[in-house]
Amino acid sequence: MKYEFSERLKKLPPYLFVRLEEMTAKKRAEGADVIDFGIGDPDLPTPRPIVEALQREVADPANHNYSSSAGEKSLRDAVAEWYGKRFGVEVDPDTEVCVTLGSKEAIFNIAQSFVNPGETIIAPSPGYPVYSAASTIFNEAVCVKVPLRAEKDWLLDVGECPKGAKMLYANYPNNPTGATCDVRYLKKVQDWCRDNGTIFCYDNAYSEMCFDGYMAPSALEAGKDCIEFGSFSKTFNMTGYRLGYAVGHRDLIAGLKKCKGQIDSGAPKFVQKAGIVALGLYGDDGRLPKEVSDNMAVYSERRQVLVDGLRKLGFDVKMPKATFYVWFDCGMPSFDFTAKMIEKGLVVTPGVGFGESAEGYVRMTVTQPVERIKEALERMA
Ligand SMILES: Cc1ncc(COP(=O)(O)O)c(C=O)c1O
Known part of the structure; x- marks a missing residue:
């Protein structure tokens, strides 16, 4: 066969x-x-306190059954609290947060949830390959790759983006260029997306990997007409744990949750509980x-x-x-x-x-x- x-x-x-x-x-x-x-x-x-939490939690039979594809309430609460401390943004853990299996699946599943065949997805080029490949191809969408340019500090220029697109992906701190942006830039992108009926997907997987006093912003600091993907992977050296979060507009979060409800049954509870300890390492000042x-x-x-x-x-x-x-x-x-x-x-x-x-x-x-x-x-x- x-x-x-x-x-x-x-x-x-x-x-x-x-x-x-x-x-x-x-x-x-x-x-x-x-x-x-x-x-x-x-x-x-992975930092010791997180590993110890995982060891503790995996030994507890209460953590051996299914979680929910939206994530444990306790982790959603922790993510919401962390957004307050780290970005000064208030989010509702029940409607504006979804726990994810790393950010990669959510970057793909958000397109599954909102993009129809023939609609356009804007992907930066260079960019994380999932935007232009899986997200586009599995939805029979059309990808318009918009070049990032050295002379524009590798910032996606919305002036070069086609109007009427269904979805736009942007990612800063950026893989692969290492470029960064500020809230003013994010506001410009978010305003452009709102004006053009485009869903703004902001990939913030590297938000905590910053040097020399720079602290990466959240797209939510510019408003909630967006969905942002964050990850425990790079911040806490937890790539293998597969844990992340999506935060943003409640319709976008609701769509993602509905999609994930058919696909996964949530990150392991013991991993999510280790995630709570990870976020809890931050003090009230939101500094690293x-x-x-x-x-x-x-x-x-x-x-x-x-x-x-x-x-x-x-x-x-x-x-x-x-x-x-x-x-x-x-x-x-x-x-x-x-x-x-x-x-x-x-x-x-x-x-x-x-x-x-x-x-x-x-x-x-x-x-x-x-x-x-x-x-x-x-x-x-
Ligand atoms: C830009 C970007 N987004 C998302 C991811 C996915 O990371 P994870 O699924 O581990 O959260 C990566 C991983 O390398 C990445 O570079």
Whole structure:
């Protein structure tokens, strides 16, 4: 028996990292010492209090049954409280918050919930691949990729976006460019979306990964005509736990909850309870707790070493104010550069994998210790 993929699945491009993983595995199989700056997965451990909470909660039989796809009330309350402390925004935990299985599924499911066949989705290019691939293809929607440009600080310009689109995705702090924005910018995007009947989806997965005193804003600071996706993944080194949250307009949250009700039965209760402890690490002033700022200090040092080293090698690199990505013009087609790096046992991500308009750029993630970064720079030289 042979099984054939659905037409939609056939249209889905291979997920970028799958191809990179194959190339890397081949190099490793040849015995090479590979230094991986590819995927955005923190190498540092989850803070102790969160791990201890998880251990405690998983041992409690009360946490062994289904949660709800909207999430535990106690975690929704904690998310609402955290929004108040961190962004000064009041949200109703029952109607304006939904717990998610990491932010990725919600970024996809929001399109499932609101986009009809033939409608337009605006996706930044470069951008997180889910916006233009799964979100578009599984809804038989039309994706308009709007280029982000270095000369505009990689900010999506709504002046370049088509009117009448059903949905717009934006993401700052940005993967892959490391670009950041302020509330004024978010207000401009939100106003444009409201004026044009477009659903504003704001991907804030890196909101807490900021450097040098910068604190990323929430799109809700500009108003509630939006839905925002946040994540425990990068903030607390919890990528494997699969926990996130969506916060925003009650209609959008209601649609997401209805969709998820058919698809998942909620994040494990013990993971959600660990999530409550994670958010509780923040004090009333909303500043980063020590557990998170210590991690950020590690990334900051690595970022400095990598950026300084790349500059010495002649690359024009901007120091990112947020995320753990270093993004730069590699001076040649980005896949050629990536292939050369793999030859040297280094994994970097070609910009073209995030969108055609990022051709010529590459992304390196600072998830390697300083010594390994120095070694990588030597190999690059
Ligand atoms: C921009 C962006 N959004 C969302 C995600 C999804 O993260 P998670 O599903 O772990 O919350 C990622 C992961 O790398 C990302 O880079």
